[in-house]
Amino acid sequence: MFFLIRVGEISLKGGNRGYFEDKLVRNIKRRLRPFKPKLTLSKGRVLLEIQDAAENASMGVLSTTFGIVGYAKATVAEKRIDDVRTAVFHEVECFLETRGQGTFKIAARRSDKSFPLTSHEIAEAIGDDIRARFPEMTVDVHHPDLVVHVEIRDRAYVYGNGAGGPGGLPVGVAGRGILLLSGGIDSPVSGYLMAKRGLAIEAVYFHTYPYTAEEALGKVKTLVEKLSGPCCGLNLYVVHFTEVALAIRRGAPRPQTTLLMRAAMMDCASRIGGLRGALCLVTGESLSQVASQTAQSMRFTGSTSRLPVFRPLIALDKEEIVTTAKKIGTYETSILPFEDCCTVFSPEKPLIRPDFALMQHSYAGLGLDGPVSASIAGMERFWYPPA
């Protein structure tokens, strides 16, 4: 069977277009590898040929692969009007199976000018045939229920309404970023949105067992699994952070602990980013959502990173983030009641407008270099293949 895949923003690219297209083709291939897909690029379209048994798997992949704006199951026919007509009738029959009746239009394109009929003539001839054979179908060129596309290229391609893709850019075209993933609602959404802009994601989770439960780690693993499809596979690095957290708890004034912990996480994540050739860190921070996410707080917590910190949710309301989390299927996991941070590390009155110089001084005075390095040396890696 065949799927015709439409790309969106990629088609606007100039000299780099081939790079983007290659990446997209490679990502689709990786995700559908067990089904041995064949992909070909032609004039801004990607044609996927795959075994019939993989229909549902293909639709699942195409509707969640960044860079795709739409796709449709297509019939590839010989460039003969009779063959094209048969294919179009098949599309109409499929439509009538679910809808019973409706309106239609034929959208014909002829890039092979040697085909005997013009685009207009194709639409006219086939449209008349449909009306004659399927009296329950009527023409509506403005708001049809069914658009049957006929494209005459190297061969004839016929497809119906199809379905939408997620848009964005193919994962990997923008390099690699380190996502600071907690078990909460925000960070998975943040990773998803950055992957949508072409960033290859690697996730880092800071585990403070026994002060947080093993179940919290299990929750994070489930979240990573859910992201692994759209992200085309990703690594999860579990950093055992208890010693760092305890060092902060022992040595820092209580109100500063949350910010110092966040700063240590940024420090640690950026060092991991250095090892992994990442270009940036990604967090789920949203301005003023909590005390550690005020501009003053983020100025400090971000200052320990050697990489730029991308915060795609910075201007979003919680409700907007929740809506996206529900859409991408991470919400139900995120709200499971396993906290990713223990209250013993949280001050009763956290700082909201910290003094930058004072915080830097506190951080330097804690001597966290050793514990942070040790936590990186002992981190575990879990690979989640593209599902």
Added chain:
Amino acid sequence: MIYLDWAATAPPIPDIHVEACETALELFANPSSVHGPGKAARECIEQARETCAGTLGVAPSNIFFTAGGTESNNIVLSSLLARKAGGSVVLTGIEHPSVYEPANALKHAGFVLRHVKAGPGGIVDPERFAAAVDDTTVLAAVMLVNNETGAIQPVKTISRLIREKESLFSRHVHVHTDAVQAFGKWKLRCADLGIDSLSASGHKLGGPRGAGVLYLGRPLTVVHRGGEQEGGVRPGTENLQAIFGLQRAIERWEAEREKWFSRARELRRFILERVSRLGGARLLVQPDNGSEDDYSPFIMTISFPPIPGEVLVRVMNDRGFAVSTGSACSSRGKKSLRVLTNSGTDDAFAQSAIRVSIGPETKHSDCEAFCGALESETRLFIGKMERR
């Protein structure tokens, strides 16, 4: 691993389990069968019934075997569903989920529920409880020993007050007690308690899981159908192995009760005194306020705010001590705070509480090691809090 979670389940008593297993292999026949092997199996179960009846001071015909305490409680609560008219159900706010949740479900059948909280220290005031009973009340449920706090409830006084009241509105109120944490450990007399039903379980005594007891002083309409076993109260082929093991566990407790009880008291006293001296520790009751008889010597609740109870459980687990937060049956949910907040404690206490429960095999050195580990693990967090 030092096991301090006996209230969740007691470690199996090895020789009893072996004997129960051998008995089950030998007496494999269905106790309802009329042939010789069936009769032998029936005889075994009837002997166990006599032992249970003896330990409660009732007739064997009033004892019914179930799958456990939860099922026993559910049989009593669900019997109300067979009533044509509704009515009110009065229960304490500290009941085990196996009473509390089925009672909640009765609301959908039109019953009115009245929850009576315990006072400070986790003990229900009998007058307050009896005041909630009126001429619409069909069932009152008060547990005997609370599974989270160890607080012994004044069941006898409560039933006496209810009996006095019911004479005014000339109808009988069914008084049920969940005695899962008390059965076998105390010498109980149902007539003395003034109750109509009582539930108990075998695995809390070191017997096998899968055997519970339901004492019924008066018949109930049972919702489950499909067999005549246990007089139709609990249809289904009897679990001979577990029932036999339950009998043996009761016998063991009866023989050793005084010794085990007084040793548990000493250990409880030791733990509470040591813990009360730790910085930031909070106890449900102070060890020296003369209330020792009001609590089970086998169960203690201690709290180290702001350290969450579940965190302390994990920390202590890593140090080699098995303790739990609240009820083991629901310690993963926030609902588990219900019993403590209904026991007169504040939220900070409830959030940070852990349950330490001991048994006959608990050694003094275990308790000493536990207190030492508790001190070293809580010092960092409590110390910081005090300096703030």
